[in-house]
Amino acid sequence: MIQRTLPRKAAGRPSARARRASRILLAVTAMAALLSLDLPEAGAAGPPGVTDEAPADAEAGRVGALFADGLEGGHFCTASVVRSLGHDLIATAAHCLDHPDTTVFAPGYRDGEAPYGVWRLTRVWLAPGWADGRDPDEDIAFATVAPADGGETRAVEDVVGAFPVAAAQPGDVTVTVLGYPSVQDGPLRCSNATSLFSPTQRRIDCPDLSGGTSGSPWLAGGALAGVLGGYQGGGDVPEVSYSAVMGDAALALYCEAAGVAR
Incomplete structure (x- = not known):
């Protein structure tokens, strides 16, 4: 059975100052590598709010x-x-x-x-x-x-x-959504500016993002800024989709x- 894991609570264990500094430096270096951009070339985005087949890039x-x-x-x-x-x-x-x-x-x-x-x-x-x-x-x-x-x-x-991960995006950030509707055998792609539906939920207007696109990455500048989901499971109409705001907890x-x- 697959283990389901919740975030661990940090353990306060004493250590020598030099060892602690070394661990911090390693953690910062590793985090910088994970969050820095090294992006693939993507096809030119279509007009805002237009959903098309994603190129095989x-x-x-x-x-x-x-x-x-x-x-x-x-x-x-x-x-x-x-x-x-x-x-x-x-x-x-x-x-x-x-x-x-x-x-x-x-x-x-x-x-x-x-x-x-x-x-x-x-x-x-x-x-x-x-x-x-x-x-x-x-x-x-x-x-x-x-x-x-x-x-x-x-x-x-x-x-x-x-993809690197990019939390704490502005409310009107433009993202590209890539997802697989369950009724077709290829991904769709749509880019548009987002807005805050609430302090904890982001929305985007993109047509045809129907069932199966839940979990789709919301890419801001090529980095993961959220996933399709959250409010109404990501939306109850294919024209409007949602993502939980990716903040400190995420x-x-x-x-x-x-x-x-x-």
Whole structure:
């Protein structure tokens, strides 16, 4: 059974000043590497608020569909690869991970093919507010993955690359959403300015982001600024979508999953 992990409480353990300073320096260096930009080339964005098929480029290769019990089970959500020390981490909506033991991830999935393999989930990180009461303000989760068939020897980030994470974005930040509607076998892409629906929820106007796009990355300048989810599970009409604001709590959850102390 896959372990579901909540953020750990920091342990106050005394140490020598030099050793403590060394640990802090290593943590800061690791965090800077995870959050710094090293972005793939992406195709030119279309007009704001217009949803089109995403080109098969490096950016789309870092995004994939979540399937139940393999590719024959149908895809029901979207996830993306984000940076981690283990090079094996994906981000999605927490409501997409109700059954992690049978969920697999196919980055770059298109037209029935998984060009970068199929990856099983090995561990899941959920925020306490979601685990205890399905708080829509904490509808983001992270999971580590490993090759489903054992044939691939590299980690997923080494195969497709990974997005850095960019929390604390302004309310009107422009993002690009990449997601897989469950009714088609390729990703859609839409860019537009966002607005704050509430202090804890962000919204975007993009058509055709229907069921299956939950968990889609919201990319601000090529870095993960949220995932489709939150209010109304991400929205109850395909023209308007939501994401929980990615603040300190989400960043702490990411750091825990990515293996970096804040």
